[in-house]
Amino acid sequence: MNEKETISSFENYLHKITTSLIDYSPKLISALLILIVGLYAIKFINRMIRKLMQKRGFDPTLTQFLEDIFLWAMRILLFVTFISKLGIETSSFVAILGAAGLAVGLSLQGSLSNFAGGMLIIMFKPFRVGHTIEAQGVTGTVREIQIFVTKLTNANNQTIFVPNGILSNGTIINYSMEGNRRADLVFSVSHDTNIKTAKEILMTVMQNNPTVLKNPEPTVIVKNLTDSSVQLAVRPWATLEDFFQMSSDVLEECKEAFEKAGIVVQPYVREASVVRK
Template identity: 40%
Template sequence: MEFDTAQIMTAGETMVAAASAFVVSYAFSILGAIVLIIAGYIVAGFVERSLAKTLGRMRSFDQTLCRFLSKTARYAVLILVGVTVLAQFGVQTASILAALGAAGLAIGLALQGTLQNVAAGIMLLVLKPFRVGEYVDAGGTAGTIVEIGLFATELKAIDGLYVLAPNSELWNKSVINYSRNKDRRNDLVIGIGYDDDIDLAQETMMSLAQNDERVLADPEPATFVSELGDNAVNVTLRYWTATPDWWQTRLDLTKAAKKAFDEKGISIPFPQRDLHLITAAAEVKTTAA
């Protein structure tokens, strides 16, 4: 029994000595790790707030991208702090970085489509081919932009339907922005009969444009004969308006032109076909000859 007690006491003393040596050896490492963690959280928060504040001052910089970049900077600082803390205890950081790289590669392959949308979302937010409130058409996806996110863009179609388009689809297509430029041209084409007065039709259409305040004086409106069609002579009124007035001006001028042509006796003909009948007598004569 005495032998067993002595062994236990010896083992206990050995453990205490080892623990004491461990504490003495790693006391500064533990203290340094605690200081690094506290300082890292403070610095990460400072970097996030500073970057968000700096980018927020730029009026042309999108707020969604601002939040994304500031959060990314914060997590980058925290990851750097974590690797540094592990290095304090003798952990090989090279293997950790390699493992993080492999994990990142695996996640990237698994989320390839999602990351593609994120990359496209960043490009859309930076280059700004469209903004919230603008009406666009990107490869058949058309509507008014409601929100541009990192993964997808929300649109409202012209008939009020909700449209959610992946950013990669919008980025890889040609975008027609109907709202970006302040002025927009329209060609109002109306066909008149071949027996009608072309000059009178042109004067009538020009008068309508000049009397409409929404039609811009510069560039100056113009009228011309654009085509000699199968059924009518097409007379074109070319004019410019402010972009917000384009659609309603087109509708109003089309209606006003119809009324003005009716008052002045200018016809707008229906599609016509000329039929040539060959009599039986003519066929017999042709056969005999």
């Protein structure tokens, strides 16, 4: 092939490429316009949805979660529209995407269970951030409700992550939902002790403690009679902030009051039944 034929061949290729680009340019321009307008529209709609949910008082965790779902759903839809406008066949792409989604779903069954549990917790609100709860054998203050796990901090300042799947399906004790909390303290005294006097001493201690609430009123009852002692149940109420300090103070003050009155607190004795032959 001589030089003239090479130049002619190159010109033909260049002409074909130029013609193809000119013919394809309307599709490319319209696809790019759709992509640019779509990205701005998604951003605008996402902002409007966020403001609407905040105005309606939606939970912040639920708001963020719904925002993320909407954002990715709209992005996927925009991408499919974009490649379809370019003339690329989308049926095979959708089939591949569906197969990939099924494979991921099967491999992440546990995570999907936690995801569903997180949705239930966010929607039905058995607890909120800042509440103290007991569940799955642990007790702590809720610091964050994530999509897959709930983050707790216990009294030792240890961080505990509880999967939402088992958390939503198990028993949850919420110590913060009602506002105030009652302590159940037990003192054991001998059978020789005047029960009425002992109860009056315990009531006086609770009435003089500033962290013990007046309403609901504290109570003292006889909880049990054992072979070695009379068990008195002391039940003072306190706010959530004062509960642990109040429980400690009442225990200490009740013991000191008993010592001044000459009442001996009996040690705990485990009762056992003996079968005689």
